[in-house]
Amino acid sequence: MLWKNGAFVDDPWRAIAEGEDPPPAGHVILPLDWWLQERDAFANSNAPIGLRVEPGVSIETFLQDLGRVSLIALSFPKFGDGRAFSTAALLRERHGFRGEIRAVGDVLLDQLQMMERCGFDSFEIKDPTVQRLLSERGAPAYSRFYQPGAGAEGQADGPRPWARKRI
Amino acid sequence: MYRYDEFDAGFVKERVDAFRDQVARRLKGELTEEQFRPHRLMNGLYLQLHAYMLRVAVPYGTLDSRQMRKLAHIARVYDKGYGHFTTRQNIQYNWPTLADTPAILDELASVEMHAIQTSGNCIRNVTADHFAGAAADEIDDPRPYAEILRQWSSIHPEFSFLPRKFKIAVNGAARDRAAIQAHDIGLQIVRDAQGEIGFAVYVGGGMGRTPMIATKIRDFLPVADLLAYTQAIVRVYNLEGRRDNKYKARIKILVHEKGAEWMRAAVEAEFAAAPRVGIELPAEEVARIKAYFAPPDLAPRAHSLAFEARRRSDPAFAAFVASNIAAHRMDGYGIVTISLKPIGGAPGDASADQMDAVADIAERYALGEIRVSHEQNLVLPHVALEDAPAVFDALAACGLATANAGLITDIIACPGLDYCALATARSIPVAQRISQRFGDTARARDIGQLKIKISGCINACGHHHVGHIGILGLERKGVETYQITLGGSGDETCSMGALTGPGFSSEEVVDAIERIVDAYRMLRTDESEDFLTAYRRVGMQPFKEALYETSKGADI
Structure with a gap:
């Protein structure tokens, strides 16, 4: 199930697995390796493309494609593998990526706000307990932060330049 | 504060x-x-x-x-x-x-404390010189910078799932009392040619299974860039640090495998590219935080005749002054170390009554300020020497006047197999037995400055690598075995101890330490040459001989 803007929503995107048939028209999320090999075939296509990127892959690998793709799905093979937090932050602050950044894989309830603050804006939730807790009470929403982040937040009251509050 | x-x-x-x-x-x-x-x-x-x-x-x-x-x-x-x-x-x-x-x-x-980020793969409690704000040799108080780092790193959204835990230390004096070169990031406060305050930045130190001394990657970092540069280091580490093996996941392994030059270049590139909004430190904000740590208004105290008289008449007080009172930046004051290493006790333990007593003594004689040192002692940073006899008596009344700070019985030990799920051997009982063996104050004072540090497994929480004498407890075929290292140091001359040779059983290890100490007393030029200096002069060989070839001598 896809969690976005504080609710479960229908997902217009279809994830294509490695080795699956070439994608039909429509929103498809392609494994990065496939895209890197086949991207010339999409030269004349306007079909919305998303990329699935595993941790450890440098943004440099697909830097030239950032203008073409509408979604980047950053993978969490284990919740403790925090590399994608930095990847998302770099996509937003360094490379100005304005498309959707989606967290996929092992995503914990209590990580959602941290992910949002790094620039993620949608979350694929597979764990039934997390699905239920989100449906019942939404994601945790702390209101005070000690560092600037992405997402709905602004400068906190007081003199500290690094303090932020949720809006 | x-x-x-x-x-x-x-x-x-x-x-x-x-x-x-x-x-x-x-x-x-x-x-x-x-x-x-x-x-x-x-x-x-x-x-x-x-x-x-x-x-x-x-x-x-x-x-x-x-x-x-x-x-x-x-x-x-x-x-x-x-x-x-x-x-x-x-x-x-x-x-x-x-x-x-x-x-x-x-x-x-309710008293402005918490337990956030004292564990997990995040940025841990930022440590600093325990004599900060009081030491006679201080360039600048490290605590305001540690406080700024504490705030910025608290629940950092990008850095809460790092490859491994991450430790930062800040030192503000000429003498490194914060062991910064044994940290993931070590910050040494320095002044540049214009007299501006900044930091020399060290990266990739640490203990554990693979001890490494940190590499200096910046000679001078302006204060304004403290957070931006730290962010650059941690971001490079988060993306590039190894995650395939938790024992190779600390930043020291990244620096070791990729090289110091690669690390420096990667950090500088990240630092140059990242936006500074919100993390650049305006001078007025640094000044605002510094004001919390402004030096207390200490009334000038005359040379204390009462202090001198007690010192001359009471050997126990004289011993306490010699080992447990350090030079304060103000004349007439001293920094009092409260040893949590009673002879035969568990290093670092304090009872609730003792904690209350320390709170009372601090309030009465030391402006209510207390420090915890990384050597597992407590510190009263501002004590008028005139009040030192009263402080000593009050500490003695609750069993806290052990005169051994910096001496052989001031031992650091991890909890070891008595508490810890990771430990392979007991630490505390070994510390207790060594403490008893050398418990005589006169003997300990004759031996002089000597740091013994004991870890109960290779994760090295007892910092044995930087002990002048380090003891590492291992398990061999179901039996506790203790390896000994010599010549480690966590100060500005940072070095990792070298292994003497085969380990010793729990029964043998205290005798082994005594042989090392006896060898040192034979080898030293005079009483002013401390253990570490002597070891660095003569090297391992004479100690090896003392440890492993004594039976030859004894048999003759």
Whole structure:
């Protein structure tokens, strides 16, 4: 199930697995390796493309494609593998990526706000307990932060330049 | 010292409330232990051999009397009446129940304390020189910078799931009392040619299985760039640090494998490219934080005749002054180290009554300020020498006047197999036996400055690599074996100890230490040459001979 803007929503995107048939028209999320090999075939296509990127892959690998793709799905093979937090932050602050950044894989309830603050804006939730807790009470929403982040937040009251509050 | 404002208090309250909710979900079974683990670790709660252990943050080791009384209260109500001060300048409680932890965190919050990020793969409690703000050799107080780093790193959204834990230390004096070169990031306050304050930046030090001395990657970092540069280092580490093997996941391995030059270039490139909005430090904001740590208004004190008279007439007081009172930047004052290493005791333990007594003594004689040192002692940073006899008597009344700071019985030891789930051997009993062997004050003073550090497994929480004498407890075929290293040091001359050779059994290890000490006393040029200096002059060989070839001599 896809969690976005504080609710479960229908997902217009279809994830294509490695080795699956070439994608039909429509929103498809392609494994990065496939895209890197086949991207010339999409030269004349306007079909919305998303990329699935595993941790450890440098943004440099697909830097030239950032203008073409509408979604980047950053993978969490284990919740403790925090590399994608930095990847998302770099996509937003360094490379100005304005498309959707989606967290996929092992995503914990209590990580959602941290992910949002790094620039993620949608979350694929597979764990039934997390699905239920989100449906019942939404994601945790702390209101005070000690560092600037992405997402709905602004400068906190007081003199500290690094303090932020949720809006 | 720093005081919470509404924002800080609100931040901690939100986190305590969230943890209460997480504990409730865990107790109801909605979270598995595996899912709960990152949350309990984020709040300093470990699952140990016998029970949960709660580690409470003492930011850069600075406390006031009110906070110390609260720590005593928690020890009394929620634990078995004592707490254990750690090498990260924190305190841990070994017997809280899971259900009680939210209440303990509420108690802590009421005195502006918390347990956030005292464990887990995040940026841990930032440590600093325990003599900060008082030491005679200080360039600038490291605590305001440690406080700024503490705030910025708290629940950092990008850096809460690092490859491994991450430790930062700040030192502000010529003498490195914060062991910065044994940290993931070590910051040494320096002045440039214009007299501006900044930092020499060291990266990639650490102990554990693969001890490494940090590499200096910046000679001078302006204060304004403190957070931006730290962010660059941690970001490079988060993206590039190894995650395939937790024993190779610390930043020291990244620096070692990729090389110091690669690390420097990667950090500088990241630093140059990242936006500074919100993390560049305006001078007025640094000044505002510094004001919390402004030097106390100490009334000038004349040379104390009472102090001198007591010193001449009372050898016990004279011994205490010699080892436990350090030079203060103000004439007429001293920095008093309260040893938590009573002869035969468990290093770093303090009872609730002792904590209350320290709080009272600090309030009466030392402006209510207390420090926790990474050597597991407490410190009263501002004591008028005129009051030192009274302080000594009050400490003696609660068993806290052991005159051994910096001496052979001032031993650092990890909890070891008595408490820790990772340990392979006991540490505390070995420390206790060494302490008893050298318990005679005159003998310990004759031996002089000597740091013994004991770890109960290769993770090196007892910092044995930087002990002048290091002891590492291992398990060999079901039997505890203790390896000995010599020549380690955590100060500005940082070095990792070298292994003497085969290890010793639990029964043999204290005799082995005594042979090393006897060899040192034979080898030293005179009493002014301390153990480390002598070792560096003569090298390992004579100690090896003393350790492994004594039987030849004894048999003749």
